[in-house]
Amino acid sequence: MFEITKSEPEGGQSGAARVFTFFRDRLLAGDLKAGDRLLAERELALALNVSRPVLREALRSLAILGLVDIQHGRGTFVRSADASVLGQALTLCLAPEPNILDDVLQARIAIECQAIRLACERASERDLQAIASTLDKLVDSLDDPERGGEADYAFHLAIVRASGSPSLMKIYEAISPLLMRSHIERRRDTFREPAITSGLVDAHRSVFLSLARRDPDAAERDLRDHFAIGDDLRRRNLISAYEPKRKRS
Amino acid sequence: MFEITKSEPEGGQSGAARVFTFFRDRLLAGDLKAGDRLLAERELALALNVSRPVLREALRSLAILGLVDIQHGRGTFVRSADASVLGQALTLCLAPEPNILDDVLQARIAIECQAIRLACERASERDLQAIASTLDKLVDSLDDPERGGEADYAFHLAIVRASGSPSLMKIYEAISPLLMRSHIERRRDTFREPAITSGLVDAHRSVFLSLARRDPDAAERDLRDHFAIGDDLRRRNLISAYEPKRKRS
């Protein structure tokens, strides 16, 4: 009669919360690997001593966090950790803040400046080639705003990847959705004059060269200059948008 | 006969997922503010045209993300955005990586170095006083490892707060749990000799002074030196632990 019913707290939680932490800890401990298939809901509910609705509450929560993938008619599978949920969580946390689309650039600068310092130490030849390759794409797509934006992002992402730091990488991925939105909103005002784009390539190239020369201080300085120019450009655009009288003013 | 039953996709999702996104979007849009109380589950289920279990799956997911607070016998309330869930998500994402406790320090350096640059521009007198206050606590608690650790963390947190950047702040809070674990693990090896602690105070003080002088380059340099010393210390400790023959070697 020592059944594990309500008489035992089991960690203080009960019901769905208990099942949720059960699976989460199994995930963290590595008992469940990506691709593993869970038992059917009915069997799991039986095994864990809860009803099916309760089990489903827990599974649904795990699914929201991207830890499992529930497929109708097929089963529930363990998923590898996903950075997209991080991005969503960050977006939710930052949502109430004003001007978040501008502020998130600060996080970007923070990550990239540290990443490029690490990259100067750690980047392999393969990493450098990958960055150089994105630089080529950037040059090729000067006249195409769409592809150009992608190439720009790819360049910076390649730098963060070259840092070899999972933490920096994950955080960078997490802020990417917000960065995208920020980028889109900025491009709405910036009409991308040719003079600017050519300077853009130069800026990227000098960042890359400093990195290839394994000079952390120079690389960070180039990167900061690059960001400062973008910032300045945005400011000037804002001014020129309001200084001459507008129709709806 | 144009009821909103299964004939209308309603965004492609159905059931719990639909309810979840419904509330999430309301949260993002600001229609629901922190502290607001939701309708009772039975009424909500009726209003949203779903059964109570389905509604509960959605609510439970929202609760996991820290967006609502479900209280037995009282009701369900909207919660203000919580960084703790961010920390958990980050921990989950980074869990499979090796040496994550060391690597997360890179993220810390990234955030703090950018934060202190911003703080040099933006910090108010009140911010500076807050930082100075934590510095005093640090001095007071030199002989108490527990309080000393807290004061140390408070000092760095105050700097990030003084940056006035919500993004940096949230990300710093997000990595805090991992930072704590990292700190604990490191202290397990570091026997905190008096000579070190005194140098620690000097390092913090010079960081603060450069910040108070509004000198971004000097402040970042001081900060990086501070981190480098800690890193070096850890390395040296590791070496001294393995260099003389150990029992279990």
Add this chain to the structure above:
DNA sequence: GTCAATCCGTGGTCAGACCACTTTAGGCGG
């Protein structure tokens, strides 16, 4: 007036049934 028991509204859980989707196994026709 104070304290207690009671009642009501809330979330928490359960059981069983049925629906929808996917896969597979078997039968039927070629």
Add this chain to the structure above:
DNA sequence: CCGCCTAAAGTGGTCTGACCACGGATTGAC
């Protein structure tokens, strides 16, 4: 013998209605 097609089995998806557990307010007794 091969291939297609249908039916069945297994899975998640949903619903219904009931009951339990907790918190607070109301009401009653002292």
